[in-house]
Amino acid sequence: xxxxxxxxxxxxxxxxxxxxxxxxxxxxxxxxxxxxxxxxxxxxxxxxxxxxxxxxxxxxxxxxxxxxxxxxxxxxxxxxxxxxxxxxxxxxxxxxxxxxxxxxxxxxxxxxxxxxxxxxxxxxxxxxxxxxxxxxxxxxxxxxxxxxxxxxxxxxxxxxxxxxxxxxxxxxxxxxxxxxxxxxxxxxxxxxxxxxxxxxxxxxxxxxxxxxxxxxxxxxxxxxxxxxxxxxxxxxxxxxxxxxxxxxxxxxxxxxxxxxxxxxxxxxxxxxxxxxxxxxxxxxxxxxxxxxxxxxxxxxxxxxxxxxxxxxxxxxxxxxxxxxxxxxxxxxxxxxxxxxxxxxxxxxxxxxxxxxxxxxxxxxxxxxxxxxxxxxxxxxxxxxxxxxxxxxxxxxxxxxxxxxxxxxxxxxxxxxxxxxxxxxxxxxxxxxxxxxxxxxxxxxxxxxxxxxxxxxxxxxxxxxxxxxxxxxx
Amino acid sequence: xxxxxxxxxxxxxxxxxxxxxxxxxxxxxxxxxxxxxxxxxxxxxxxxxxxxxxxxxxxxxxxxxxxxxxxxxxxxxxxxxxxxxxxxxxxxxxxxxxxxxxxxxxxxxxxxxxxxxxxxxxxxxxxxxxxxxxxxxxxxxxxxxxxxxxxxxxxxxxxxxxxxxxxxxxxxxxxxxxxxxxxxxxxxxxxxxxxxxxxxxxxxxxxxxxxxxxxxxxxxxxxxxxxxxxxxxxxxxxxxxxxxxxxxxxxxxxxxxxxxxxxxxxxxxxxxxxxxxxxxxxxxxxxxxxxxxxxxxxxxxxxxxxxxxxxxxxxxxxxxxxxxxxxxxxxxxxxxxxxxxxxxxxxxxxxxxxxxxxxxxxxxxxxxxxxxxxxxxxxxxxxxxxxxxxxxxxxxxxxxxxxxxxxxxxxxxxxxxxxxxxxxxxxxxxxxxxxxxxxxxxxxxxxxxxxxxxxxxxxxxxxxxxxxxxxxx
Numbered sequence: 001x002x003x004x005x006x007x008x009x010x011x012x013x014x015x016x017x018x019x020x021x022x023x024x025x026x027x028x029x030x031x032x033x034x035x036x037x038x039x040x041x042x043x044x045x046x047x048x049x050x051x052x053x054x055x056x057x058x059x060x061x062x063x064x065x066x067x068x069x070x071x072x073x074x075x076x077x078x079x080x081x082x083x084x085x086x087x088x089x090x091x092x093x094x095x096x097x098x099x100x101x102x103x104x105x106x107x108x109x110x111x112x113x114x115x116x117x118x119x120x121x122x123x124x125x126x127x128x129x130x131x132x133x134x135x136x137x138x139x140x141x142x143x144x145x146x147x148x149x150x151x152x153x154x155x156x157x158x159x160x161x162x163x164x165x166x167x168x169x170x171x172x173x174x175x176x177x178x179x180x181x182x183x184x185x186x187x188x189x190x191x192x193x194x195x196x197x198x199x200x201x202x203x204x205x206x207x208x209x210x211x212x213x214x215x216x217x218x219x220x221x222x223x224x225x226x227x228x229x230x231x232x233x234x235x236x237x238x239x240x241x242x243x244x245x246x247x248x249x250x251x252x253x254x255x256x257x258x259x260x261x262x263x264x265x266x267x268x269x270x271x272x273x274x275x276x277x278x279x280x281x282x283x284x285x286x287x288x289x290x291x292x293x294x295x296x297x298x299x300x301x302x303x304x305x306x307x308x309x310x311x312x313x314x315x316x317x318x319x320x321x322x323x324x325x326x327x328x329x330x331x332x333x334x335x336x337x338x339x340x341x342x343x344x345x346x347x348x349x350x351x352x353x354x355x356x357x358x359x360x361x362x363x364x365x366x367x368x369x370x371x372x373x374x375x376x377x378x379x380x381x382x383x384x385x386x387x388x389x390x391x392x393x394x395x396x397x398x399x400x401x402x403x404x405x406x407x408x409x410x411x412x413x414x415x416x417x418x419x420x421x422x423x424x425x426x427x428x429x430x431x432x433x434x435x436x437x438x439x440x441x442x443x444x445x446x447x448x449x450x451x452x453x454x455x456x457x458x459x460x461x462x463x464x465x466x467x468x469x470x471x472x473x
Numbered sequence: 474x475x476x477x478x479x480x481x482x483x484x485x486x487x488x489x490x491x492x493x494x495x496x497x498x499x500x501x502x503x504x505x506x507x508x509x510x511x512x513x514x515x516x517x518x519x520x521x522x523x524x525x526x527x528x529x530x531x532x533x534x535x536x537x538x539x540x541x542x543x544x545x546x547x548x549x550x551x552x553x554x555x556x557x558x559x560x561x562x563x564x565x566x567x568x569x570x571x572x573x574x575x576x577x578x579x580x581x582x583x584x585x586x587x588x589x590x591x592x593x594x595x596x597x598x599x600x601x602x603x604x605x606x607x608x609x610x611x612x613x614x615x616x617x618x619x620x621x622x623x624x625x626x627x628x629x630x631x632x633x634x635x636x637x638x639x640x641x642x643x644x645x646x647x648x649x650x651x652x653x654x655x656x657x658x659x660x661x662x663x664x665x666x667x668x669x670x671x672x673x674x675x676x677x678x679x680x681x682x683x684x685x686x687x688x689x690x691x692x693x694x695x696x697x698x699x700x701x702x703x704x705x706x707x708x709x710x711x712x713x714x715x716x717x718x719x720x721x722x723x724x725x726x727x728x729x730x731x732x733x734x735x736x737x738x739x740x741x742x743x744x745x746x747x748x749x750x751x752x753x754x755x756x757x758x759x760x761x762x763x764x765x766x767x768x769x770x771x772x773x774x775x776x777x778x779x780x781x782x783x784x785x786x787x788x789x790x791x792x793x794x795x796x797x798x799x800x801x802x803x804x805x806x807x808x809x810x811x812x813x814x815x816x817x818x819x820x821x822x823x824x825x826x827x828x829x830x831x832x833x834x835x836x837x838x839x840x841x842x843x844x845x846x847x848x849x850x851x852x853x854x855x856x857x858x859x860x861x862x863x864x865x866x867x868x869x870x871x872x873x874x875x876x877x878x879x880x881x882x883x884x885x886x887x888x889x890x891x892x893x894x895x896x897x898x899x900x901x902x903x904x905x906x907x908x909x910x911x912x913x914x915x916x917x918x919x920x921x922x923x924x925x926x927x928x929x930x931x932x933x934x935x936x937x938x939x940x941x942x943x944x945x946x
Contacts (some may be wrong), residue, residue: 003491005559006494010491014479014480018480020570021570022476030579031581038582039590042587044593048833053560053831063583065571067582068581069580069581078580082817086475086479087474089479090526092565092566093487093562093566094490097489097494098490098537098541099545108542109540110537110539113512114511141816142814145814160667162669163670164665165638165667166645166667167667182794185793189633189637190622190633190814191665192665194636194639195633197636238795238797239797300572301572301574320655320659322711328897341814346775354526356519357520357523358523360519361520362522424801446797
C-alpha cells in the first residue's frame with residue numbers, strides 16, 4: 001500500500017474507531033452471533049487479485065463488529081478488564097508504522113531504551129525498589145512460564161545445559177494456592193515439573209493460601225527427598241481477588257531457597273496508589289513478579305510487565321547467541337531477545353509511554369480509586385440485601401455474589417441453576433457482561449469493575465438488573 | 474483519552490507515518506545513536522500529571538526515529554526482512570481500536586472465526602492440504618517451543634499429567650541440523666530435553682542436513698535405549714537458506730514415530746509461488762509447521778502461522794479449563810487459548826486479512842518472484858567476480874558472500890577481519906544494513922533481499938558499495 005492510500009484509508013479508520021468508541025455503549029456487550037456465523041459471511045477462498053481492501057471496509061461494520069464482545073464497553077464486568085485506552089491505540093499505531101523489531105539493541109536502540117525507561121517509570125510508580133529490573137512480555141502466562149523455567153534451572157543447577165530435567169535426581173516441586181490462575185498449572189506442566197509435583201494448597205475462608213498448609217507441604221516434600229523449587233503467590237486471585245500472605249510466604253521461601261514468583265496480574269495496577277501497597281507487603285523478597293498493565297491500566301492487550309531481581313539468571317536461562325545475532329554492542333547494552341521466549345520483539349513500550357504521558361500516574365491512580373469505590377458500593381448493596389450473599393472479601397474491584405432466596409437456601413443444585421440463569425439472562429440482555437463461575441462448589445456471579453468507561457451509574461444499573469433478573473428468574 | 478482528542482492526534486499520526494514511510498530512504502538504515510543516548514534524552518521519573526502526550530509528539534522525530542533501525546527501508550538487507558505493509562498497519566489499528574481479546578470464542582467470535590478463515594486462506598495459498606489446521610502465534614520461537622512440547626508429550630505419553638519429564642525412564646532426543654535456528658536449541662532446552670539430548674546433525678556442502686548422519690544418530694540413540702522424540706527440518710535456514718531433505722527426513726520420522734516439525738519461517742512465504750514448492754516436498758508428512766508472514770509477506774511483526782495435523786493433541790497439551798473460563802459454546806467452537814502458550818489473544822488476524830485483501834495472493838507472489846530474481850542477479854555478479862566468493866547456493870533471496878582478495882586467500886584470520894571491516898563500514902555508511910556472520914569458520918557477509926521497497930537499483934547500488942568498500946578496506 002502506498003503512503004497516499006494509507007493516508008486516505010488511515011484517516012477514515014481513525015474516524016471509524018473514534019465513532020466506534022463514541023457509540024460503544026449502544027452496542028450489546030457480549031456478541032450475539034452464533035457459532036459459524038462470521039465464518040459463513042466471509043469468502044472460502046483467498047483473493048487472488050489485490051485492491052480489495054477499501055471495498056471490504058464496510059464489512060467491518062456488517063460482519064466484524066457484530067462478532068466483537070466489547071471489552072471497552074462501560075457494561076463490561078466480566079473476567080478482568082482489558083482496557084485499550086485511545087492513547088495506547090496511538091502508541092501502537094506508531095509502533096506498527098515504524099515497524100521496528102527490537103530483538104537486539106542494535107536492531108532499534110530506541111525500542112530497547114524506551115522499554116528500559118518506561119519499565120523503570122512503572123517500577124517507581126508501583127513503589128518497587130531499584131532491586132527490580134523490568135521487561136515487557138506479552139502475557140502473564142508467558143511471564144509465569146519464564147519464572148517457572150528460571151526456578152527449574154536454579155533448583156536443578158542448570159540441568160538444561162546437561163541432560164535436562166531427566167538428569168535431576170530429585171523431583172522438583174511447585175506450590176500455589178487452589179485459587180491460583182490456570183496459567184500457573186499450565187506453566188508448571190509445560191516446564192516439565194509434572195502434575196504430581198504441583199501442590200495446590202488449600203485456601204482459607206478468604207480464599208487466600210493457608211500458610212500452615214504450605215509449610216507442611218514443603219516439609220513433607222523435603223522429608224520425602226523432593227526439592228521445593230518454586231512458590232507462586234497470588235496478589236488478587238482471578239476468582240475473588242484474594243490476597244495470599246506474601247510476607248510470610250517470602251520468609252518460608254527464603255528459608256528453603258525456593259524461587260518466589262508473585263502473580264499480581266490484576267492487582268499490580270492498584271499499587272499505583274500507595275494506600276494499597278499493604279496488599280503486597282513482602283514483594284521485595286520476590287525473585288520475580290508479573291503484573292498486566294493491559295488489564296486495568298489501559299495499555300491495551302498484550303503488555304505484561306515482568307520484574308526480576310536476578311537479570312543474569314534470566315539471561316542465562318533464556319539466551320542463545322548464534323553468530324548471526326552478535327552485534328558490536330553486545331556486553332554494553334541489553335539485548336531483550338535474551339529476556340524471554342520470543343526472539344523478535346514488537347515495540348510495545350510506545351503504548352505504555354503514550355498512556356503514561358496522556359494520563360499521568362495521578363490520573364491512572366484516580367481511576368483505580370474510583371473503581372475500588374464502586375466495588376465497595378456494590379459490596380454494601382449486596383451486604384444490605386437479605387436475599388443476596390457475598391462470597392469473598394472485596395479488597396480490590398471484584399465482587400463475588402449470588403442470589404440466595406429463602407426457598408433455595410439449602411439446595412446447592414437449585415442455587416447453581418438459578419444463579420447461572422441470572423447471569424445468562426443478563427449477558428444475553430446486552431447491557432452488561434459478567435462471569436458466572438464456581439467457587440468451592442458454589443455457583444457465583446463474578447462482577448469485575450474496571451472498564452475505563454464504567455461510571456457509578458453503570459454499577460447502579462447493573463445492581464438493579466441483578467435484582468430484577470433475580471426476581472423474574 | 475477522549476474520542477475527540479483521538480481524532481485530532483490520530484489524523485496527525487497517520488500523516489506522520491505516511492511522511493515517515495515516504496522519506497524512509499533518506500534515513501540511515503542502521504541507527505547511529507550510542508548506547509544510553511535515547512535513555513539520557515528521556516526523563517528519569519514518570520509524569521505525575523497527565524495531558525503531556527501532544528507536547529511529547531515532536532520527540533518522536535527528535536528522540537525516537539534517530540534510535541530506530543529501519544526494517545522497512547529499501548536498503549535493509551540484514552537478518553531476514555520484517556515488512557510491515559501499510560495495509561497491515563491499518564489492520565493492526567483496527568485491532569487496537571476494537572481492543573478485542575479473543576481468548577475464547579465467546580470473548581469475541583469474530584476474532585476466532587476471522588483467524589480460522591484467513592489461516593485457511595493462507596493454507597490454500599501455500600498449497601497445503603486440508604489435513605493442516607492453522608493458528609496464529611506471535612513468533613516462530615514460540616511456535617517451535619509448542620511443537621517441541623507437543624513432541625515431548627507424545628513421546629512420553631503425556632508425562633506432564635504425571636510426574637513430569639523426570640517420570641520418563643528413557644531420555645528423549647531432539648534432532649536438527651547444525652544450521653538450524655537458535656530458537657530450536659532454545660526451545661529444546663526450555664522444554665527440558667537438555668543439551669545432551671539435542672543432536673546438531675552436520676550439514677553437507679550446501680549446508681543442508683545430512684540424512685545419513687541423521688539416520689545414524691537416530692539408530693545410535695535407539696540402540697542406547699534413548700527415545701528419538703522430534704526432528705526439526707529447516708526449509709530455508711537462517712545463515713544461508715539451506716533446504717533440508719524433507720521428503721527423506723519425513724520417511725525416517727514416520728518409520729520411528731518421531732514428531733516432525735518443519736521450520737519454514739522465512740521460506741514459507743515463497744510457497745505462494747507454486748514453482749517453489751519443490752523445496753518443501755514432504756511437508757504433508759509433517760506433524761507441525763511454522764512460517765512467519767511477518768517476515769517476507771508483510772503482515773508486520775508479530776504474526777507467525779503455525780499449522781498442525783493433530784489439533785486434539787495440541788489442545789490436550791496446551792489446555793486448562795478453570796470454571797471462570799468455561800462458556801456455553803465450549804465443544805462447539807475453537808477456543809484459541811488452548812492452542813498455544815498465552816491465555817489472552819490479540820486480534821492479529823485483521824493484519825493478515827487486510828494485507829491479503831490489499832495485495833492479493835498474486836501481488837504477494839509477484840513480490841516473492843521479484844526478490845528471488847534480484848538475489849539471482851547478485852549471485853551472478855559474485856560468481857563473475859574473480860575476487861569474490863559465494864559460500865552457499867541461492868534457492869531463495871539470501872546471498873552469502875565474501876571478498877577474497879588474492880593476497881589474503883589462505884589467511885582466514887585476515888579474511889575475517891577484512892570482511893568484517895567491509896560489513897561494518899557499509900552498515901555505518903547509512904545506505905545499507907547487512908549481517909556479518911560466521912559460516913563454518915568463515916566470516917561471511919550475508920545479504921538478505923526482501924524489503925518491500927527494495928528494487929533492482931538498490932541491489933545494484935549495494936553491489937557497487939561492496940566493491941568500493943572491498944577496494945578501500
